[in-house]
Structures are given as structure tokens and as C-alpha cells.
Amino acid sequence: MSGEARTGGTPGHERGQGGRGGSGSPDRRDAHGRERGAARARGAGQRSEAAPSQRAKGADPARNVAFDVLQEVATSDAYANLVLPPLLRARGIRGRDAAFATELAYGTLRLRGRYDAIIAQCVDRPLDQVDPNVLDLLRLGAHQLLGMRVAQHAAVSETVGLARARAGAGSAQFVNAVLRKISRSTLEEWLEAITLDAPDDVTRLATTQSHPVWIARAMREALVGTGRSADDLAELLEADNTAPRVTLVARPGLVSRERLAGEVAHDVRGDATTTPGRWTPTALVLSGSDPAAIPAVRYGAAGVQDEGSQLVTLAFAGTPTLPATSDAAAGDRSGGAANPDERWLDLCAGPGGKAALLASLAGEQGARIVANEVAPHRARLVEQALAAVPADAVERVQVGDGRQVGVEEPGAYDRVLVDAPCTGLGALRRRPESRWRRTPGDIATLTTLQRELLGSALDAVRPGGVVGYVTCSPHLAETQLVVKDVLAGRDDVEVLDAAAAVRQVAGDDIPLADRTDVQLWPHVHGTDAMHLTLLRRRA
Numbered sequence: 025m026s027g028e029a030r031t032g033g034t035p036g037h038e039r040g041q042g043g044r045g046g047s048g049s050p051d052r053r054d055a056h057g058r059e060r061g062a063a064r065a066r067g068a069g070q071r072s073e074a075a076p077s078q079r080a081k082g083a084d085p086a087r088n089v090a091f092d093v094l095q096e097v098a099t100s101d102a103y104a105n106l107v108l109p110p111l112l113r114a115r116g117i118r119g120r121d122a123a124f125a126t127e128l129a130y131g132t133l134r135l136r137g138r139y140d141a142i143i144a145q146c147v148d149r150p151l152d153q154v155d156p157n158v159l160d161l162l163r164l165g166a167h168q169l170l171g172m173r174v175a176q177h178a179a180v181s182e183t184v185g186l187a188r189a190r191a192g193a194g195s196a197q198f199v200n201a202v203l204r205k206i207s208r209s210t211l212e213e214w215l216e217a218i219t220l221d222a223p224d225d226v227t228r229l230a231t232t233q234s235h236p237v238w239i240a241r242a243m244r245e246a247l248v249g250t251g252r253s254a255d256d257l258a259e260l261l262e263a264d265n266t267a268p269r270v271t272l273v274a275r276p277g278l279v280s281r282e283r284l285a286g287e288v289a290h291d292v293r294g295d296a297t298t299t300p301g302r303w304t305p306t307a308l309v310l311s312g313s314d315p316a317a318i319p320a321v322r323y324g325a326a327g328v329q330d331e332g333s334q335l336v337t338l339a340f341a342g343t344p345t346l347p348a349t350s351d352a353a354a355g356d357r358s359g360g361a362a363n364p365d366e367r368w369l370d371l372c373a374g375p376g377g378k379a380a381l382l383a384s385l386a387g388e389q390g391a392r393i394v395a396n397e398v399a400p401h402r403a404r405l406v407e408q409a410l411a412a413v414p415a416d417a418v419e420r421v422q423v424g425d426g427r428q429v430g431v432e433e434p435g436a437y438d439r440v441l442v443d444a445p446c447t448g449l450g451a452l453r454r455r456p457e458s459r460w461r462r463t464p465g466d467i468a469t470l471t472t473l474q475r476e477l478l479g480s481a482l483d484a485v486r487p488g489g490v491v492g493y494v495t496c497s498p499h500l501a502e503t504q505l506v507v508k509d510v511l512a513g514r515d516d517v518e519v520l521d522a523a524a525a526v527r528q529v530a531g532d533d534i535p536l537a538d539r540t541d542v543q544l545w546p547h548v549h550g551t552d553a554m555h556l557t558l559l560r561r562r563a
């Protein structure tokens with residue numbers, strides 16, 4: 025049962041059809057929000073008496089695929105960014121239609137909290153009593169109306185058509201009534217309406233910027249705890265709702281950034297462009313092209329990698345080890361003691377982005393890496409990621425629990441990277457659904473594992489060797505508190521200046537707090553919110 029649309033109680037004033045200012049989806053779309061000329065060829069919008077699955081084929085393909093993604097995410101715990109691309113390929117949806125479907129699916133997932141608060145004001149029952157499929161259809165309609173430049177009548181009628189095809193005539197009527205109600209107010213009016221009763225600023229921002237309140241609170245604490253202002257919160261949450269740019273990594277020694285840019289210019293069809301990354305010599309920002317079309321990406325000399333990930337990896341790899349002698353500990357670093365830097369460990373390597381960058385750097389320096397990963401299928405992805413790296417730069421890819429490495433191979437490595445399993449709260453931009461899946465309960469489980477992995481890494485590195493602790497979460501429990509807890513139990517570790525190491529790579533202009541650890545932010549650096557702590561085993 026899909027529920028009834030509530031009547032009356034519209035926030036703000038009513039507006040006419042053209043009042044939202046959108047001439048609809050951009051110029052090249054017709055009144056139905058479809059690409060001009062293409063709709064008839066695809067038979068979009070036609071209805072038949074066939075079975076629902078057959079009828080669905082007649083609905084707008086882009087909206088259909090977005091609905092399928094939402095269903096997969098809801099019912100199979102799938103990741104939208106893994107589900108959508110193969111669906112688009114399988115259905116031959118390309119170009120602007122693919123971009124439309126992507127924005128519709130990802131935007132709806134990201135802004136679900138905002139839209140649910142709006143929808144809740146338009147129906148006469150709690151949302152958990154609305155049929156989940158119908159709720160997804162309403163969210164898709166709300167995003168077209170309030171988050172995309174789709175003309176009102178197209179947003180409503182196409183979504184109602186989708187509802188008829190996928191959920192039946194009764195649901196379509198309900199969807200029609202609710203979407204018409206939503207369309208009578210602007211986004212600004214709705215944002216005001218849904219926050220009238222907000223008890224505090226964080227709850228208000230969490231609602232308008234579509235984050236669970238506990239995450240908004242954790243972000244605020246992380247901002248303050250890493251030397252930024254609580255006033256950043258609005259900007260940060262807004263940045264989480266903005267799709268990240270596609271950034272490539274040119275793996276050193278395998279392909280130069282210039283060569284990679286040349287490949288995009290010469291080998292990729294269409295209007296692809298590149299610009300150098302802001303902080304690293306390896307990053308290249310790509311627009312207008314599918315990375316898989318680039319030869320260097322296909323053979324593994326380059327990859328897709330957030331620039332924050334590149335930056336922390338380069339800073340870690342560039343931090344010198346010390347000779348393992350007591351002379352060195354006393355400051356005499358020229359005592360002739362051996363200072364090998366040739367055996368590197370990536371303790372949590374899957375799917376292999378950082379391992380591939382590390383291995384390419386290792387290859388240039390005559391070092392080699394061991395890539396460890398607990399999940400066999402992710403270890404296979406690491407092997408694929410390392411495909412283009414010279415064989416002598418990779419000792420092995422192994423499947424194993426990183427917590428055992430310190431016991432099994434004490435002091436065996438010159439440097440160890442712990443890119444710890446974490447909540448991923450720093451990468452909400454690229455994982456549209458993840459904010460709704462995470463719970464505060466995840467923190468306790470993950471921080472126990474993080475402490476054990478970091479302890480193991482410190483045991484596995486030799487005296488004088490370097491350990492990098494990285495998370496793609498800014499949550500203080502996963503970053504500063506893990507490091508503090510682990511260091512409280514040992515006296516053989518010194519904390520290094522990670523900020524200085526990052527500046528060595530990114531230059532002095534990179535805005536960093538006056539701290540030894542580093543926290544990157546989407547709204548400041550344009551990267552995922554990566555954390556880096558650098559440690560050294562006392563020599």
C-alpha cells in the first residue's frame with residue numbers, strides 16, 4: 025500500500041508551472057527531459073498492455089535505470105557506483121542520457137535524507153509505511169524537481185509513467201499527487217519548512233544537506249579537533265553532496281603526467297580535457313571522457329585515484345627512514361650504519377590503488393613491495409592494479425590478516441603503510457549511499473581493528489623504519505584516538521611531522537593546520553577527507 029498524498033499545508037506560496045525558473049533540463053533535452061530526437065527512436069514513453077517487466081522497457085530508459093540502481097542498493101546492499109556503469113553499458117545508454125541517469129541515481133541517493141523530510145510533509149503516514157519502491161519513485165521525482173534542471177511537467181509526468189510501469193496504476197496516482205504537491209514550492213521554501221523544528225544548527229544542517237545527524241556531529245567534532253572552524257560544517261556537508269572530479273594518477277616510471285595528458289588529447293574521442301592536479305605531480309583531472317578509454321589506464325600505467333590518496337602516499341614514501349643504530353637515535357646519522365629502504369609493506373592493500381603508486385615509486389628507487397590483503401577477491405584486484413609495475417618492484421601479493429604480520433615478521437620491513445579499513449566518512453562524495461548505511465556502532469568495531477593493524481605495522485617495521493597510518497575518514501575516533509591509544513602502550517615510536525612531508529609534495533601553499541598529523545578536506549583541498557599520521561620506530 026503506497027499511502028495517501030496529504031492535502032493542504034504547502035510551505036510557502038504556490039507557483040505556476042513555469043515558476044521554478046527551469047526551462048527544464050538543458051537545451052538538448054525535450055519537454056520530457058529526454059534527449060531531443062532520441063526519445064521517439066527509443067520508443068520512450070509508450071505504454072502497452074504487456075506484463076510489468078515488458079512495460080518497464082517502454083518507460084524512459086534513463087529514469088528506468090536510475091530506479092533499478094536504487095532498487096539494487098536497497099535490496100542487495102549494492103554500491104551504486106558499481107551497479108550503474110554495467111547497467112548503462114548493457115542497455116546501450118550513452119552520452120547525455122547516461123549523464124542524466126547518473127546524476128538522477130547518485131543525486132537521489134545522496135540527497136535522500138533531504139527528500140524524505142520533504143516527502144514526509146506531503147503524505148499522511150510515516151515514511152516506513154510507504155511502499156519502499158514507491159518511496160524510491162518519489163525520491164527520484166523530488167530530485168528531478170528540486171535538484172536537477174528538469175521541467176516540472178516532465179519531471180512529474182515521466183516519473184508517474186515510470187511508476188505506472190514499475191509499480192502499477194494505483195501507485196502512479198499516488199506518485200502524481202505527491203510530486204504535484206512537492207512541485208508547488210521551491211527548494212528554498214522546502215528547506216525552510218523541513219527545518220522549522222530543528223533543535224540546533226547541526227541538526228538543521230544535517231537535514232538540509234542530507235546527512236545523518238550523527239555524521240554531521242562527527243564531522244563538526246573532526247573539523248574542530250583538527251584545527252579548523254566549526255563554521256566550516258555547512259561547506260563541508262555541501263561538498264559531500266557534490267560529485268567529485270575524475271582524477272587520474274600517472275604512476276611514476278610507468279607514464280608521465282604529460283604523456284598521459286597527450287594520450288587523452290590524441291587517443292580519446294570526443295571533447296575530453298585534462299588539467300594538472302593541484303597538489304601532486306602525479307594527478308591529472310579528467311573531464312569529458314571515460315577513463316577506461318585511455319590506453320595508459322587500460323594497461324595499468326595510470327589509474328583513477330583521488331588526489332588526496334596520491335598525496336598521502338607520496339608523502340609517506342618520501343619520508344626518510346633512519347639507520348637502526350643507537351648512534352642514529354642520538355642524532356649521529358652519519359655513523360655508517362646501514363639504512364636500508366628496500367622492503368616496503370602495504371598492509372591493507374585491496375583494491376590496490378595505493379599499492380600500485382607505491383610499487384611504481386619503489387621501482388624507481390630499487391625497492392620492492394609486499395602487498396597484503398585479507399580478502400582474496402580484493403587481493404586479486406591488487407594483482408590487477410600492479411599489472412604494469414616491473415616485476416622486480418613487487419615481491420608478492422599475499423592474502424592474510426594484517427594483524428598477524430607483526431608477529432610473524434617482526435622488524436622485517438623498512439616502511440609499512442596502514443591504509444586502514446574505516447567508515448569511509450571522508451569519501452561520501454563518491455559513495456552516494458554509504459552515509460545511510462553506516463551506523464555509530466561501526467566505529468567501535470572498526471577502531472578495534474584499526475588499533476590492532478597499526479600495532480602490527482609498528483611491530484613489522486624495523487627500528488628506524490617508517491609507518492604511515494591513513495584513513496579515508498576524518499572521524500576523530502578513527503584517526504587521532506587510534507594513534508593515541510596505540511602510542512600510549514609503547515615507548516618505541518616517535519611521531520613525525522606529516523604536515524612537513526605533505527608540504528614537500530604539495531608545496532607550502534597547501535592549507536594545513538598547525539599539527540603534525542594531516543587532515544585533508546573536500547571543501548578545502550578538493551580531495552577526499554584523508555587522514556595521515558607518520559610514525560617512526562625509534563632507531
Ligand SMILES: C[S@@+](CC[C@H](N)C(=O)[O-])C[C@H]1O[C@@H](n2cnc3c(N)ncnc32)[C@H](O)[C@@H]1O
Pocket residue numbers: 333371372373374375376377378379396397398399402424425426427443444445446
Ligand atoms: C581502505 S581499504 C584499502 C585501500 C587500498 N589501500 C587502496 O588504496 O586501494 C582497506 C582494506 O583493508 C582490508 N582489510 C580489512 N581487514 C583487514 C585485515 N585484518 N588485514 C588486512 N587487510 C584488511 C579490506 O579488505 C580493504 O581492502
